[in-house]
Amino acid sequence: MTALLEVQSLSRDFGGVRAVNRVDFQVKQGEILALIGPNGAGKSTVLNMVSGVIPPSEGEIRYNNQGLAQVPGYEYAGLGITRTFQNLQTFDDMTVLENVMVGMHTKTKSSLFSCGLNLGRARKEEQKMREQAQMWLEHVGLASLAFAQAGSLPYGKLRLMEIARAMVAEPTLLLLDEPAAGLNHTETAEMSKMFQDIRANGTAILLVEHDMDMIMAIADRIVVLDQGTKIAEGTPREIQENPKVIAAYLGTEEEEGRG
Amino acid sequence: MKQVIQKWGKSFGIYLVLMILFPFVMPDEYYRSVGIIIGLHAIVTIGLCLVMGLAGQISLGQAAFWGIGAYTSAVLTTKYGLPPLVGLVASAIVPGLFAFILGRAIAGLQGYYLAMATLAFGYIVQIGITEWEPVTGGASGMISIPRVPFFGDSELSMYYLIWAVVSCVLLFSLNLLNSRVGRAFRAIHKSEIAATSMGIDVRRFKLNAFVVSGMFAGISGGLYAHYMGILDPQPFGLHESIKFLTMVVVGGMTSIWGALIGTLLINFISEGLIAMSEFVPGLQGDIDTIVFGGILVLIIMFMPEGLVPRIRSLYEKSRAKKAKAREELQRMERKATT
Known part of the structure; x- marks a missing residue:
């Protein structure tokens, strides 16, 4: 080792x-x-x-x-190297799923213009992000809350969400x-x-x-x-x-x- | 396109129908011209919504980008005889470049400091336009700027041209909102530390948002110049920047639709004031500045999230309540039958 x-x-x-x-x-x-x-x-x-x-x-x-x-x-x-925070740093106005999808940022590359024009590549990446994020939400047991506003979740669930967000970047x-x-x-x-x-x-x-x-x-x-x-x-x-x-x-x- | 329609479904459908039907519901030339001005404002406010509502960066200089766009296209077409289409492309690129340079210069500024810097930029541009007389015509302005040919140049065809641009800008922004880049903007707004640890280059994305909003404002400015046919530096100052800001805040900063609705609302109020001033002489002059200032203060005090997000959350609450009531009812019925 x-x-x-x-x-x-x-x-x-x-x-x-x-x-x-x-x-x-x-x-x-x-x-x-x-x-x-x-x-x-x-x-x-x-x-x-x-x-x-x-x-x-x-x-x-x-x-x-x-x-x-x-x-x-x-x-x-x-x-x-990814991390979670002691004082939670969650994106409260996004859904739980979106929070985790932000974690995929480095795994995706679409530029501002291909995102805005919704080109094929951006759409494909969006799909991939959604699937991976969903998978990690299942791992941490938050799949049923995927579309809830993150700000409405209790503390313990947000901790799990942060872990999913950090892990989705592999x-x-x-x-x-x-x-x-x-x-x-x-x-x-x-x-x-x-x-x-x-x-x-x-x-x-x-x-x-x-x-x-x-x-x-x-x-x-x-x-x-x-x-x-x-x-x-x-x-x-x-x-x-x-x-x-x-x-x-x-x-x-x-x-x-x-x- | 099909997917886009599915994704935005109802809201975008309603928007399209209203937008297309408006000139026939209100066949008066005057209302068409009001519709055109609203469209021009909407292009700016949607861009401002991206930089302010999503990425959380205050800009008090949006009218300056609007002005740069207007003068770029006006000068290129009137002085150098270029076709309006070329002028319009330049009116997106030049303000974009200005936004890029300004954004680079003030990268790292936050909150009040950013507001002050953009405010100063707005003043510099307005003064610059006024003083650069050989090119911009100074305070007396420019005349006979050609119209953009778009199925003729009637008020009606201009209306559709401008709202076609609004629709493109709207679709672009809605797509962006729910993409990797839009989420990066929103992440930066909430927590720069968390965004950084997710691998988001905060400075670059702030700059991107700034440039896009500058480009949108520039396109709108170019269209404004060609539509009006005359230009002077007066509308490109702080007064207009504050008006744009008010539109975005009233509608709800975090919502693209909010920017559009806020623009409509403020323009309706503005028209209402003009109509009323015929009967109430006290309402003449700069009364709208006072009214908009008042609205801004009231909104920030009592509804800081803005109109559209507030209505949306009320709607969701009432739906949840109804669902609950229905469940309760079913349970009671079941009890009654057993």
């Missing part, structure tokens, strides 16, 4: 505050890597840098052995920012199952999540951040037993021991 994504000494400053400090990790082809840590550990910032939303202050991100520093944000999807690396936030137990379990299917089909996942049940169930490896610094890396079992991680989550060891 070769490294799909290589993050080296990645740092990010906001004003005088160092949100992420010299973080290294790798995502291998077809694995699920979970990025965990207490609130404010810098997980989402790392994800935003890896997806090209904000540039790193220092360090390097390499994808398929290509540096991403000079790549503009809109080219990431075409390279095979990424090799899927970035998920707290996909299980606000979901109940059953929904989380269903979602975990779905992520395993996605991995089985060859897409690697970088997962930022708070839900430990989900992480322990599906993550191949875990990277733990605390106050912007990586404090541990390993398999779920190793992480569960790591005293540094326990300290970061539950306070210092002594207090734990006495309590």
Whole structure:
């Protein structure tokens, strides 16, 4: 297994505050890597840098052995990196189906004029987009809501819609920012199952999540951040037993021991 | 074409029938000329709807593109003797180029800043037209611009020529709305971050929307010049830009049909004011500016989504209600029979 994504000494400053400090990790082809840590550990910032939303202050991100520093944000999807958002970024005035169809943008090429004139190619692409989007809506269980206005959907469904929207671009690396936030137990379990299917089909996942049940169930490896610094890396079992991680989550060891 | 008709079905059918029948229902020459002006406005507002309603970019300089289109075709045909058709093609391309350059220059501006930049552009163009006297005739304008030959040059044939263009622009925009490009516009409007992460080059698509709207306005301007036969810089200022904006906002920014309906409505009000001013002398002069300003404020306060989307959502609600009532009734009947 070769490294799909290589993050080296990645740092990010906001004003005088160092949100992420010299973080290294790798995502291998077809694995699920979970990025965990207490609130404010810098997980989402790392994800935003890896997806090209904000540039790193220092360090390097390499994808398929290509540096991403000079790549503009809109080219990431075409390279095979797509994402979902912690604070949902849905297109509320479109239908659910249309939202997912936007995800096919990089898979289609029709120009403004061929779209406006509804030429054969544009029509063919439109058909393809519709079918693929429909297929992914079925995968995530939203097929019956395809023609509902996205703005009218509850939170949990919108999360699923964002996943469909990211997956319809057929990424090799899927970035998920707290996909299980606000979901109940059953929904989380269903979602975990779905992520395993996605991995089985060859897409690697970088997962930022708070839900430990989900992480322990599906993550191949875990990277733990605390106050912007990586404090541990390993398999779920190793992480569960790591005293540094326990300290970061539950306070210092002594207090734990006495309590 | 068949597919298009199927896709837009009812609305487009109704539109076609009304559009074709109007000159016979209202056989008066005056109403035909009003119909022509409405058509010319509609071409501009449909373009403005694309850039403002779909892509979410405010333009307060739409009348400038209209003016550039008008003067391009007028100068080419009157001064250089080119046929009106060539003039009309140029009246689409030249404003498109202006829109491209302006769009490139102000790429990255948003909200108020974009509004200010387009406003300034509008002023520059109007002043430019006024001052470039050797070519544009300055403030006194141009005369004897040839008409476009289209089955003669009666008021009726002009009406059909212009509404044929409106229909093409309308179809183009409706197609665009539900295509990859239209969805990209709408995605940018809602969330530039999400659009970028889906692979949409936000700057390029904003620029595209801007250029297309400039071209539409230019075509309309060219037709306006040939229809009027005379031109002066007065109608191509902020006043007209605001009027276009009001039309789009009243009808509902996010709807292409809204732009058309808004254009109709504002022109009806305008005609109503003119008719009333015969009896009420106080309504003469620039009263329409005050009325349109008032309408704009009221719409933004009480119906920001605009007329067409509001009516559509009311209709859908009532339909859902009816369906529910019907279900209830059936259930009760079933209960009664068992």
